[in-house]
Amino acid sequence: MDAVLALELQDRAQQNLYRFRQPFDGAQGAIVQFHGKSYINFCSNDYLGLASHPKIAEAAQLGIQKFGVGSGASHLVCGHHEQHQLLEEELAALTGRESALLFSTGFMANIGTINALVDQQDSVFQDKLNHASLLDGGLHSGANFRRFPHKNYSRLQQLLEKSQSRRNLVVSDAVFSMDGDECDAKQLANLCQSKAWLMLDDAHGFGVFGKNGAGFAEQQNLTQQQLPILMATFGKALGTCGAFVAGSKQLTETLIQHARSYIYTTAMPAAMAMATRQSLNILQQEPERREHLKQLIAFFQKNCVQLGLPVMQSNTAIQPLVVGDETSCLQISQSLKESGLMVVAIRPPTVPKGTSRLRVTLTAQHQLSQVEQLLER
Structure with missing residues (x-):
C-alpha cells in the first residue's frame, strides 16, 4: 500500500498541488505567530475577529x-x-x-x-x-x-x-x-x-x-x-x-x-x-465590526482595480486574486510570506485548472494600514 501511495503523493508534489499544514504558535487574529515570527494574517475566516475575544x-x-x-x-x-x-x-x-x-x-x-x-x-x-x-x-x-x-x-x-x-x-x-x-x-x-x-x-x-x-x-x-x-x-x-x-x-x-x-x-x-x-x-x-469589515472590503476592491490587480468582483470578505498557474501562485504566496504577509495559494482541485489564486480574506480585526501594506506588495 505505502509504495502505491508514495507514487501518487510524488506525482501530486511534481504538479505543485501538494498540500501542507502550518502549525501556528498562538491565537487566531490579524497577527499570527508561526515558528516564532509574526505575520499579518490574510487567510483566516474569522471575519469578525471573535475567535480570540x-x-x-x-x-x-x-x-x-x-x-x-x-x-x-x-x-x-x-x-x-x-x-x-x-x-x-x-x-x-x-x-x-x-x-x-x-x-x-x-x-x-x-x-x-x-x-x-x-x-x-x-x-x-x-x-x-x-x-x-x-x-x-x-x-x-x-x-x-x-x-x-x-x-x-x-x-x-x-x-x-x-x-x-x-x-x-x-x-x-x-x-x-x-x-x-x-x-x-x-x-x-x-x-x-x-x-x-x-x-x-x-x-x-x-x-x-x-x-x-x-x-x-x-x-x-x-x-x-x-x-x-x-x-x-x-x-x-x-x-x-x-x-x-x-x-x-x-x-x-x-x-x-x-x-x-x-x-x-x-x-x-x-x-x-x-x-x-x-x-x-x-x-x-457590536454592529461596528460588520461596518468596519464592509469598509475594508470596499477599500480593497477599489484599490485593486486602480492598481490593475486581477481581483474578482466580490462584496464579501473573500477577495480572490487570480494568478493562473500553480507555480506562479505558490511563488507569490511565498514571497508575501517572506515579507510578513500570510496569504494562501489556492490550487486545483479546489479551483479549476488555470485559475489558481491568492485567496485574500479580510476581517474586522484588520487595520486599514495592514490592508495598505498588502496592496503595496
Missing part, C-alpha cells in the same frame, strides 16, 4: 468549569444539554425560523441534511461551484444528481421543468468560498416556489450580512417559506465551532429522526455552546 473565551472557561469538557454522548442518548437547547432557540429567533438544530461541523450538517431529505426517488440540483460538503451530500444521497453552470439559473429552470422525481431539492452556497461572489437568492426562491425545496449554505454570510448579523437570508429578506432550509456555521464569523440548520419544526424533527451525521456522533461540548451564545450576543451588540 476575551468574553467568548471567558464563557468557554466558565462552561468547562460548570459542565466539564466533553458532552459524553450523542444528542439522542444523554449528550443534549440545556446550553444546546438555549443556543438552538436563540439561533431560531435570530434567523426568524421556527426551529434550529445543532451539528458538530458544517460538513456534517450538509451531508446529514441532504441525505435525510432525498433518496433514489428524488433529484438534487446544485451549483457547479458549491462547497465539497454540499456536492458530497448530493452524491451520497443516491438521488438523481445534477449540477448546473455557476449561477446559470435559466439552465436550472430547464432541469427543474424536465424533472419527474418525487421531490426536487435545489442547493447553493449563499457566498461561494473560492470566488467570494453571492448567489441570486431571490431568483432561486422564485424558481423553487412550486417546483423544489431550496437549501442555502450561509457559512460565509452568517454573522457578516444583515442588520442583526443573521446572514444572507436576513439581508435578502428571505422568509422561511421562501428559504425552507438554512444552514450556517459558527467557525467563521462567530469564532467558535459547529453549525446549525434552521427552518420549520417539521424540518428539524425530520433531521433528528433521519440525519445520520446528527444521530451517530457525540454532541459538541456544552461549554462550546455556551461560548457560541456569547458570540451571538456580541454579534448583535
Whole structure:
C-alpha cells in the first residue's frame, strides 16, 4: 500500500498541488505567530475577529468549569444539554425560523441534511461551484444528481421543468468560498416556489450580512417559506465551532429522526455552546465590526482595480486574486510570506485548472494600514 501511495503523493508534489499544514504558535487574529515570527494574517475566516475575544473565551472557561469538557454522548442518548437547547432557540429567533438544530461541523450538517431529505426517488440540483460538503451530500444521497453552470439559473429552470422525481431539492452556497461572489437568492426562491425545496449554505454570510448579523437570508429578506432550509456555521464569523440548520419544526424533527451525521456522533461540548451564545450576543451588540469589515472590503476592491490587480468582483470578505498557474501562485504566496504577509495559494482541485489564486480574506480585526501594506506588495 505505502509504495502505491508514495507514487501518487510524488506525482501530486511534481504538479505543485501538494498540500501542507502550518502549525501556528498562538491565537487566531490579524497577527499570527508561526515558528516564532509574526505575520499579518490574510487567510483566516474569522471575519469578525471573535475567535480570540476575551468574553467568548471567558464563557468557554466558565462552561468547562460548570459542565466539564466533553458532552459524553450523542444528542439522542444523554449528550443534549440545556446550553444546546438555549443556543438552538436563540439561533431560531435570530434567523426568524421556527426551529434550529445543532451539528458538530458544517460538513456534517450538509451531508446529514441532504441525505435525510432525498433518496433514489428524488433529484438534487446544485451549483457547479458549491462547497465539497454540499456536492458530497448530493452524491451520497443516491438521488438523481445534477449540477448546473455557476449561477446559470435559466439552465436550472430547464432541469427543474424536465424533472419527474418525487421531490426536487435545489442547493447553493449563499457566498461561494473560492470566488467570494453571492448567489441570486431571490431568483432561486422564485424558481423553487412550486417546483423544489431550496437549501442555502450561509457559512460565509452568517454573522457578516444583515442588520442583526443573521446572514444572507436576513439581508435578502428571505422568509422561511421562501428559504425552507438554512444552514450556517459558527467557525467563521462567530469564532467558535459547529453549525446549525434552521427552518420549520417539521424540518428539524425530520433531521433528528433521519440525519445520520446528527444521530451517530457525540454532541459538541456544552461549554462550546455556551461560548457560541456569547458570540451571538456580541454579534448583535457590536454592529461596528460588520461596518468596519464592509469598509475594508470596499477599500480593497477599489484599490485593486486602480492598481490593475486581477481581483474578482466580490462584496464579501473573500477577495480572490487570480494568478493562473500553480507555480506562479505558490511563488507569490511565498514571497508575501517572506515579507510578513500570510496569504494562501489556492490550487486545483479546489479551483479549476488555470485559475489558481491568492485567496485574500479580510476581517474586522484588520487595520486599514495592514490592508495598505498588502496592496503595496
